[in-house]
Amino acid sequence: MRVHFISIGGSVMHQLAIALRQKGYQVTGTDDEIFEPAKSNLEKAGLLPLKIGWQEDMITADLDAVILGMHAKADNPELVKARELGLKIYSFPEYIYQESKQKKRVIVGGSHGKTTTTSMIMHVLQQQHQAFDYLVGAKLDGFAQSVNITDAPVIVCEGDEYPASALEKRPKFHFLFPHVAILTGIAWDHINVFPTFDIYLEQFRIFIDKIEKDGILIYNETDPVLKELVNSHHRTDIRYQPYGVPAHTIENGKTRIQLEGVEGDMQVFGNHNLMNLNAAWYACKELGMQAADFVKAISNFKGAAKRLELMAAGKTVNVYRDFAHAPSKVKATIEAVKQQYPTRALYAVLELHTYSSLNEQFMQEYKGAMDKADHAVVFYSKHALELKRMPDLPADIVKAGFAKEGLQVFTDKDLLWQWLQQQTYTNASVLFMSSGVYDGLDITGFAAGIVD
Template identity: 50%
Template structure:
């Protein structure tokens, strides 16, 4: 008989993907949420599990359920959660459920403040291209994969290990629950300012994670990051294999990047020092599960990058329009530098939408000092509504210029004015980089794409 699970907050990006993967596996799935947006809504509807009404309905909870899967979006006083607790129905957070489904697998966790999605996506691309059997959890929709989660009888699972809180009932990082066999750590730069109030508190979570590595485990870490390097060198767990990594040897030729290998130069479609670090880490993970260098190099050539990571929206011989998820200071700096270093002769217009609680907080803005220095034209967009919803103070241009340490930085708080400014520019020998974890208020990009495609 099929097991039955109910999702509280089924509409979330990863939550609805887990629900869909469980339907594929043959489970009976129901769910509730107070808001469900696209594409979650359509995908849940097509799978036959879209809730009939928005809201919370305790009557959906019964002892016949095998478990509740609780999303971070729910609150502790959620009426369905309270009912489940009264009835004694098992309640799983998202990561607890992933672990429960993978206790017999080799668990590979990719951690770090930045690069997690890209590294995980590279590994998945290589494994899939080689026809290997694996499960996965990744934090973004990536090319070639219908879902962000897959659970099957595969012998291994690749998990993007997020340090954010587990659930309303569990205020510890998600990545503690996966109980890794192999751990990769890319870098540490203060993020989630609203949850981890000090940098020391934030770093401590990663130190604890490394301390969970089993004695027959593997810890692969980026030694170009001074904090991660120190954590790696201080790891004294007997039996653990320690594998430091840095950027893969490479060269840039005519705006294209090539890997330097024992068998010659390998062309790749991604670029930037941070991506070459990510690639080296992905290579070592693949090695650790039996994939040879030659197989990795064969397949990595066709990897185009994860969605919204240096994603090309328009392109001509003299200009490219990129969209990138960069929002935290380290991600912003790495992305700006990557694009400028790849095309040093081109003007770079870099636009950053400050969207997260940390980035919109006046107390945090100094962390962005010099992150956008390499852009020729540096622009910040703030949505006053987003600032108001987070109950924060709208920063002015002077505050942002001081925080970013850039006197010519431009601020826009009206999306129509930003759009008009960008459309007024000439995109000959010019790259445009749009960075945000938001969506620029759904700004229409058609005119910009046309200008760049037509070399205007």
């Protein structure tokens, strides 16, 4: 097989390129910019383009497939030539499906918890020495890369609702056709792509329609929107498995779960993570696993990168960081930390960084999201607004949207840093939530400096 990647430097694209090279395919690729860690990863694999920029001469009639990344535009010269030659052009998820037609496909969808749930399934299967392929949106301990394509009989994929490519505007998870499907919940996001909630909801209705006949939908029945969707759009040719928070106890900051009479201590915590765990259990059960084996394997799962990741810990202080940015994710993460350490003061620092979170019209969706925090801070940089070509976002609009008494709002990282340094972190939990980098603020150094 000869495969060419247009936009090989993408965070997931370059991982697929490496996986196909390892499978024995002839792989080439181009891009107009490649950053770390993709640059070093591609160089190590012998796939780093010799020069930066699009190269039409690399598009030849003998290519078996051209894989188009999200970064490439519709008028990309390589894409134009590939279409002229009548080559097979795939978006990333379309190609994943081509490689997995003969596999049992486990696809995890939903507005939140996709990465963690996918990671849990992967971790357990690996611990049980089962062969499987995978696609996940984060770096995981024990896995060299985030994409793997072999001849394994099973593939586990994180299913994103974001558009597949410049040519294919439908969501990625519409192209994966699961045998085992998981939906973790539905909360409006990506408003630049889905301008109304109804349009967003429709994508999940379509996803349910894509489940293979005789397949199974594992769904979060505690989510009222998702539960209503399932009840109103019920297929008779698939099975349904609802789930919620499994039986558990919390003592001295340690969570212990029970599944089908089997108990075990966990390293992850919070109702949202326990529901993710329950969804992962039903998926693994569908793959033939026993409860005792699942509990044993999941007990040492530490979480995916930046998903309630413990940055630093002392006797009376823990500092966490989380990828949370959408309202439902922010609320769930804050409540998880407060539930785990109810007697500790919770300092929650949220960066607004995505298009949706910086949109004035979306701000009301955050109402109540930070209510459980004892000290709540929202930060966003003017630079982020400029890069996204968005209008100014007044602080009073943010405060009104969150409706959190005492909320601190900062748009200057130096002022945020001063505030952080002025607080007293005795018997406290500190939680940083962002899909960005706080405009370059050294939160790693801060975390190391405050633990006792």
